[in-house]
Structures are given as structure tokens and as C-alpha cells.
Amino acid sequence: MNEKPTRRDVLGHAVRGAALMGMGGVAAYVSRRAGPEGAWRIDVERCVNSRHGAVGVAVCDKCATTCVLPLSAVRAVNDHAKCGRCYICPAYFEITSAIDERGLPSQKLCPRDAIRRTPIGEVDPRDPANNYYEYTIDEKLCNGCGKCVMGCKEPAGLSSIRLEVRYDLCVRCNRCAIAVACPDEAYERRPVQT
Amino acid sequence: MTRGLSMPGGRSLLVVLLACAAPALGQYDYHRPVEAAPSEEDIGGGYVTPAVQRPPPRAQWREAADVAVLAAALSLGAWLVLKRRSRNGLVALTIGCLAYFGFYRQGCVCPIGAIQNVTVALVDPHYAVSYFVVAIFFLPLLFAVLFGRAFCGGVCPLGAIQELVVLRPLQVPRRVDKGLGWLRWVYLALAIWFAALPAVSRDFVICRFDPFVGFFRFAGPLHMHLIGGGLLVLGLFVGRPYCRYVCPYGALLSLLSRISWRAVSVTPDKELDCGLCAEGCPYGAIEGLRAVRSSCVSCARCFDYCPRHRVHSPERSAASKVS
Ligand code: SF4
Ligand code: SF4
Ligand code: SF4
Numbered sequence A: 001m002n003e004k005p006t007r008r009d010v011l012g013h014a015v016r017g018a019a020l021m022g023m024g025g026v027a028a029y030v031s032r033r034a035g036p037e038g039a040w041r042i043d044v045e046r047c048v049n050s051r052h053g054a055v056g057v058a059v060c061d062k063c064a065t066t067c068v069l070p071l072s073a074v075r076a077v078n079d080h081a082k083c084g085r086c087y088i089c090p091a092y093f094e095i096t097s098a099i100d101e102r103g104l105p106s107q108k109l110c111p112r113d114a115i116r117r118t119p120i121g122e123v124d125p126r127d128p129a130n131n132y133y134e135y136t137i138d139e140k141l142c143n144g145c146g147k148c149v150m151g152c153k154e155p156a157g158l159s160s161i162r163l164e165v166r167y168d169l170c171v172r173c174n175r176c177a178i179a180v181a182c183p184d185e186a187y188e189r190r191p192v193q194t
Numbered sequence B: 001m002t003r004g005l006s007m008p009g010g011r012s013l014l015v016v017l018l019a020c021a022a023p024a025l026g027q028y029d030y031h032r033p034v035e036a037a038p039s040e041e042d043i044g045g046g047y048v049t050p051a052v053q054r055p056p057p058r059a060q061w062r063e064a065a066d067v068a069v070l071a072a073a074l075s076l077g078a079w080l081v082l083k084r085r086s087r088n089g090l091v092a093l094t095i096g097c098l099a100y101f102g103f104y105r106q107g108c109v110c111p112i113g114a115i116q117n118v119t120v121a122l123v124d125p126h127y128a129v130s131y132f133v134v135a136i137f138f139l140p141l142l143f144a145v146l147f148g149r150a151f152c153g154g155v156c157p158l159g160a161i162q163e164l165v166v167l168r169p170l171q172v173p174r175r176v177d178k179g180l181g182w183l184r185w186v187y188l189a190l191a192i193w194f195a196a197l198p199a200v201s202r203d204f205v206i207c208r209f210d211p212f213v214g215f216f217r218f219a220g221p222l223h224m225h226l227i228g229g230g231l232l233v234l235g236l237f238v239g240r241p242y243c244r245y246v247c248p249y250g251a252l253l254s255l256l257s258r259i260s261w262r263a264v265s266v267t268p269d270k271e272l273d274c275g276l277c278a279e280g281c282p283y284g285a286i287e288g289l290r291a292v293r294s295s296c297v298s299c300a301r302c303f304d305y306c307p308r309h310r311v312h313s314p315e316r317s318a319a320s321k322v323s
């Protein structure tokens, strides 16, 4: 059954072998710096909405507007451990709006009304200004427009709010539309940290 | 902002900024009441600081599982086409892979797009490519050297979606077909060029103009849906237009499949040269009554046109029902 290999067969094996070795070489070269799978992340220190010192500049809403998903995969996240729980939160209230009868700014900053304000601790109903308030962002409503992040930045707030890519929502486009649009190169694919 | 004020002509800039940054400007009148976050004792009432909700990233083992699924699907595809000669089996594999790589994994990252990641990894020492992406890029190429375009036959979700819409394929004149086929190489060159640019101006054009990833996600920019929809309509009459005239990875695969160790042959054993198969391939891959390795996408459609296959096929009865 086994016929003697013809010259053509031998040549074929040689060409295939060379091709495989070439591919192996490229693969090995590329793999030298390869790491675990990355995920898209926002560098808080570079994003204009959270970068310290970038005060009085326009809010960047590219995270909300350019993601391929109908509702962006980016969310604002309030780090409660850093939050001052202020009575008048500059991320919750539009602090330039007129003061209403309660003595609070009459408008909210979030265009999607995604922030909840709850009095916490020992609540004194007669003196609301003397209470602490917890600000929680509703993940289902927020689209990562960045307004509250800018509003919470030092010196107005304590910079407790930042933007984060939600790993469970992001479909990890190879060419992330936000990374392309991000004016600050703050949007990067990095090995995930667990 | 302050820089803008001190600059000549900074006035108009100020007006623009005032218009769009009014809330931020208002912060100057506002004074933060606290200097640090209050402690749980300060807050009182048994308050506990809530944990920041943080969904975990996709586990690494699932990435590895994707590579394993890819390897298994490629092996199965090669076996179904070359050994079992089963179009039915291959259609099942195609649907399975479309469901898994297309709709479940939502398209990314695919070997076609990985051309760009690998290019960047070659030219940019700061780029961290993932070893899963490297594996996803090279596995189908390896299979092409051994078994032909097994990836195109039943695994690639982009090929699969086109494979399933082929309705009434026309035979494209051979010279037109060959000429348009060069577009793949042009696209490959462009994709490598744009990926190899320095990081600031780099672009992944293959992904930017990916026709079908928008369908897989039920989302995406309009131009993607228009290109994809157009290709699918065209694909009713011209078999797999993206594969034959656009896909840059298909160009690489067709080059490597020329030297493949095993390849599709229309007949299972003896060639009758009866000519019954000549029109059987929707992709113009049968020339001189033989399947041409470089353009054959291993779809197994031609087998049913061969009288020898009908006699020898293990699924003879089923085969006669398939058009
Ligand atoms: S990022 Fe935008 S949408 Fe989300 S909570 Fe902040 S202001 Fe609202
Ligand atoms: S990778 Fe895709 S889904 Fe994720 S943030 Fe970027 S554009 Fe949105
Ligand atoms: S696009 Fe960049 S700068 Fe703008 S909000 Fe997103 S991460 Fe920040």
C-alpha cells in the first residue's frame, strides 16, 4: 500500500515544513511579550473627568456617546469609602441652579437621574443640613456621561466618583470605539487585575 | 481654562467654555463642607460603608476554553470534510460555530481581526498582546497548512452567516473572480499599514468595517449594518462575497492552503471526469473538474454532485435529500 514518495511529495513536505517553521518563528517572537487576556479600562489619572487639576474644563461625554452598545458599558462608580456624604453634593446637585424652598439647589446634575440620595446614620429630621447622605449610582440608568465625576472632583468634592468600564457589560470589541474617541488616551486595554 | 484667560484671543474661548462648563465654573462659589470622608463612627446609627459594586472580569480559563473550542471545531471540520465527507455534519458545525463564536462570544476577537493585534505586537514593544489572541490567529493558519481552509468551512462565524444565506449562486466569470480576489490582498496590506502606525494614529480598519459583528451583537454603528446587510443580500446570488473578495485572512488562508497536506477532492476515490460537479461549487472553486485548493472553502457542497460520492457516501440516503 505504501508507495515510494515521489519527488513532488518530498518537495511538498519541505515547503510545508518551512511554512510551519516560519509561522512558529513569528508566533514565538510575538509571544515573547504576550500576557494574559486584557480588558478595556479607564486610567482615572488620565481621564479628563477625574484627572486632578483639570478644573473648569468641559466634561467629556465620549464614554457615553461612542460605545457600540445602545447603553454604554461605562458607569460612574462612587467609592463610598472616599465620599464625604455631603448635604449639598456638587455631583448630585446642579449647584449653580436657583435655591428652592428647601434651601437646596433646585436641579440635579445627572441628566438621567441615576443618583440616589439617602440620609444615613442617626437622622435628625428637623436639621437635614446636619445629616450625612449616601450617594449611590443606579447602574441601570447611568450611561457614564461623566458629569458627576467632574462635579465630584477636588476641590469641589473629594473625587470619590470615577468612571469604570463594567466587565460584565463590555463586549470587548477588538477596536473599542471609546478608546478610539478618547481625547486623553485614558482608555486602554490592560491585563485584568483580579 | 486659566491659560485661556491669559492668552490673547482667549475671550472667545472663555465664552465657549462658559457655555459648556457652567457647572464647573459654579464650583468656585461652592465650598466643600468636609475635608475627608466621615468615619462610620461619625455617621453613627450602626452605619456600614457599602462595598463598591465591582463585577469580576471574564475569567482567564474561559479565554482558554475559547481557544480549545476553536481547536476542537477546526479538527471536527477537517474530519467532517476530508474523512466523513459529510455536508450535513458540516452544516451542523457551521450553525454551532455561528451560535458560539458569533452570537454567544459576540464576534470578538476573531482571527481576521487578530491580524492587526499580531501586527501591532510585531512593531510596538509596548503593546501587550494576549497569548490567547496569538493562538486564535495561528491555529487556523496551522490547519490550513495541514488540511486546507477548515476554518472557512465550518468555524468562521463571518463565513457561516454568508454560507447560510446562499440561495441561488451565480457563477462569477473566472477572470472577474480572480481579479476581485486581489482586493483581499489590498485590504490585508491596508490593514497591516494602519495597524502598524504609531499608537496615536493607529486604527483597526478590519474591525472598523467588520460587516457582521454588528448583527452578532444586535448593536453597532449604522455603517456596519449597511455593509453587512448589503453583503448578505449580495450573498444570496454571489456565494460568500466577503470571503472571496474582501477577507484579508482568507487571503492568508488561501495562500497557505495551496501547500496543504490534505485537501478536498470532489470525488471520494476514482475521478470519473464526468463533469457533473463543474457547476456545483457556489464559490467558483472547481476548475478543470478539480477543487482548487486556494479558493475552496471546504464547504462540502460539491460532494453531492458527484455520482461516486452518492455510491460511497456513508450517508447516502441523507445526501440525496440535500440540494
Ligand atoms: S455619569 Fe452621568 S449618567 Fe452616570 S450618574 Fe454621573 S451624571 Fe448620571
Ligand atoms: S469595548 Fe466595545 S462595548 Fe466595551 S466599552 Fe469599548 S465600545 Fe463599549
Ligand atoms: S473618553 Fe476618555 S476622557 Fe472622555 S470620559 Fe471616557 S475615559 Fe474620560
Ligand code: SF4
Residues within 6 Å of the ligand: B112, B151, B152, B153, B156, B157, B158, B159, B160, B242, B243, B244, B247, B248, B249, B250, B251, B253
Ligand atoms: S474567508 Fe475570511 S470571512 Fe470567509 S470564512 Fe474564511 S476567514 Fe471567515
Ligand code: SF4
Residues within 6 Å of the ligand: A173, A174, A175, B107, B108, B109, B110, B111, B112, B113, B114, B206, B207, B208, B210, B213
Ligand atoms: S471587530 Fe470583527 S474583525 Fe475585529 S476582531 Fe471583532 S469580529 Fe474580528
